[in-house]
Amino acid sequence: RDYYLERRYPAFGNLVPRDVASRAAKERCDEGYGVGTTKLAVYLDFKDAIVRYGKIEAGKQGLDHVDEASIIKMGKAVVEEKYGNLFEMYEKITGENPYEMPMRIYPAVHYTMGGLWVDYELKTTVDGLYCLGEANFSDHGANRLGASALMQGLADGYFVIPYTLGNYLADDIRTASIPTSHPAFEETEKAVSERINKLMSIRGSQTVESFHKRLGKIMWDKCGMARNAKGLQEAIVEIQQLKKEFWSDVKIPGGINEMNPELDKAGRVADFIELGELMCKDALQRNESCGGHFREESQTEDGEAKRDDDNYSYVAAWEYKQESEWQLNKEPLTFEIVKPTQRSYK
16 A cells, blocks of 8 residues: 555645645556556545544543444444545445445546636626626635535525625616617627537538547646646647637537537537637746646656746736637736745645
């Protein structure tokens, strides 16, 4: 057994942040130490935790002499209370009991960091447009941490927007319905219609799903948890080529005037291709490691993320200019009380 997180980060062990833990798991698999048939997994073993929780529970109950079976039983009860639903889902999917057989886990794409600017009422820079949950960056990062992300959506939906949206609508209550003959509506409807017709007229030979998978592989291999300049430059070229193929050879069955999930997905994948290229360009220009962005050229002697706050202490937004061309707009970040520092979990 190699408890690699405890070995590499003795002070924190399994409590290191998810970006650190994910990179460490991928590194072990890349080095050939993966488990399972694909070798793309590491074990998450609760055996020692069950025994430890069992002994703690026995101590709480004042039981001095407890046999091993009872300790394991008490430990399982504690773990079940904490992670029961997760363990149930895992067993349904894999057919293995995680209380007895170590779980197999592997990092996956989780979130795209970013989000729209909002004020304290959750209104964006577009008057009347509000943005809730993970889609804004009112609590940048904090609203993208697993269950915290769900709570952000619930908190915004239940406790913020019912009151703040009302303030906006109160000033607009006598505004008549805006007709669909409004120039802005007609312009947008025309653009959407042209895009849909263009997609349906291609009648190529490759499925939408195949493009989605190919894009995902490019992003995972070259703009994943660890990136480097060479890989990102290659990814940009490959995505641009994929985009040309998509718009010349995608095959979408069905028609326009019917419920057509493939047409819906085609529109989304077209957007994903644009976003994928932009993400690679964004990662390429940020030549430092920080948070979920790890540039292999920017790491410490121990292989940990190395920040460059002198050159990259800003929040940024990309502005679309024309096809495959964006402009980076920066807003400097000023820290008056809490100062950014280099992370260390050794």
